[in-house]
Amino acid sequence: MKHRLAERTKVIGMTKIEESLRIIEQHPDIISLGAGEPDFPAPPNVIKSAEKFLERGYTHYSPLQGRLELREELVKKLKKDNGIHANPDEIIVTCGSKEAILLTVLSLVNPKEEVVIPDPGYIAYRPIVELIGGIAKSLPLREEDGFEVHPEILKKSITRKTKLIIINTPSNPTGTVLSKKILEEVADIAIDKNLMIMSDEAYEKLIYDNSKHVSIGSLNGMQDRVITIQSFSKTYAMCGFRVGYAVANTDLIKEMKEFKICTTLAAPTFAQLAAVEALKNSSNYTKMMLKQYDRRRKLIVKRLNEIPRMSCTVPKGAFYAFPNIKNYKMSSDKFSDFLLKKAKVVGIPGTEFGKYGEGYIRFSYVTAYKRLVEALNRIENSLRKL
Template sequence: MNIEKFFAKRNSGIEWSGIRIMFALADKIDGVINLGIGQPDFDTPVHIRDAAKEGLDQGFTRYPPASGFLDLREAVAKKVETENKIKADPDSEIFISVGAMQGIFNVMLHLVNPGDEVIVVDPGYDYYSQIRLFGGVPIRVKAKEENQFKINPEDVRKAITPKTKVIILNTPSNPTGAVFDRKILEQIADLCKQHEIMVLSDEPYEHILFDGKEHVSIGSLEGMKDLTISIYTLSKSYAMTGWRVGYVVANKAIIAEMEKLMEHMVSGVTAVAQRAALAAISGSQDCVKHMVERYAKRRELVYTGLNSLQGISCIKPESTFYAFPNISSFGMSSWDFAKYMVKEHKVAMVPGSIFGENGEGFVRISFATSSENLEKALGRIEQGIARI
């Protein structure tokens, strides 16, 4: 019996994550150093875990409000006004989501009709399945290595057509570590206002910045509040990937749609996880500073180590915990290079082509692991390229 005949046609737009495919390969090999995983290696800070335990004792085990607890939304409102320079009403313009991923999925569901075009940065995080699931058409704008992987607003202008509905921006950027500066965002904002295009601003790495770089939320720019859906997560900043808590800041009409759908989808974000999130946002931010300091030291190790290897060049990441080295000199596809390294030298990394056509010739390496692991991995990579 062909079970697939029961599948909805829309499923054809969904692809397996290339990252998960690579992880599945790595899991079959003993002794692999995994430099592919995109999550902090730190434990969730103690005060956040304690808040969750207290929440259990206080009875936060029942259905939560669909849009999230009010005290958490109030804390988010204070945070985004102070840090992101966006003023949002906690009653109507903030939605607590199951991580940033649910927020992104909901935006595609609520905004994208069949045939609508969605501009994405290439290389950039893989939003393609979410776009195609609802009949959208991804339109790639290249972020070139010679421009430090920052998009040229003129290229964005050329990509705009009457069908353009949404532009997705991810800054600080995964996988490149690039930060789009205020000037770039202002020019993109002008285009969005001129053509009435919505921006989905995906900002999970907002706190992981190096060398004094500034993170600017495009929703804070003049005239952009109602044209921006800003999406945040606690996963990266607070080492809370498994808690699945994020939040969305947007026009109240969009938030109302998200709340309505939440009631039919998962009811709400786990109550006790929201108590942990409240402690994370409202409590001391020293834990974030400590983690970023550790990432900064590891970045130096990886950047210096990669650039010392024959045939590899790497731009210094301005943010995130990723390096995106150029491996094109070896004459292998990024998939073949990554498979060779994991199978023959037990170092897992992510092929750059997963992040778009312009990511071919690169691999993503995470430095969200110990310095000891990074040093061992660099040694294995050196041995590997010597045998190519």
């Protein structure tokens, strides 16, 4: 039977990421550098805590806005780590930060209004904006600027219809960490044009070298204008627990809370309680993961830069490398197909992250060191034969 589907089903097509997942399942000899989640399990104390709460009967719904003990712990964390002074009413706990992004856009954007999104940028922004009838306007991020936001380009992307600017630091897919100076310029633009900013900080703890994560919501006068989005997924390898949150002014949080009735109602209760344990007692686990990622990051950047015709800027955050492959005179899509076929390695074409991702490919390094070495050997060998 042919279903008469809604028009909005056309907004979201099959992504290359899903396609690769399907191929990897069928071919165990393929090495995936496509994943977007830690290869580490959740910290043992977090798992124990989840078990304990499940055994104690915490199997019911939680309040729409999230459990108070978690929001109270987040108040302390936001103050200490991010310089954001919020109270529990200004926080909503969500099913992963992905839901927080959806609730933000639902609460702020009318059909036909514009949202500036980073390009290349996280794959979910465009479909979420378009699903609700908004217009996603690409903000080109250029390699020559280290994939930072260029304030003049940002100004040009803003029109009378713009409502919201989305920024993401550290960035998926480029690994760029936005500097305080750039964030201050973005903040000035938002104030000048009377716009809101959604700051996606899902990778805030995955920062290398001497870089520093700055939350734009902590800058002077920005607290009411910024929705800060953070997550337990990457910091504590808790992707499957589905706990994220948004921090914003109480009026906005109230609206987001109302939309929760139509989305997930609440994040899983036991997972929220285990998240409290993560905040209190798992920072060493994050440090352990970060050390491993850093070792792999150094390896991948060095090896990619040794391959003729490829160049890779040094990512300062997250767990992705985003090399330039323009000298191969192949589209990103073709390049990724080539690697899959000849090297048996999955990389995600830059165009999956927006049209300005053309000429790049994303490799994640959430893969054991030895396997990463093998993947890089295969990539290099296949490209040297070209």
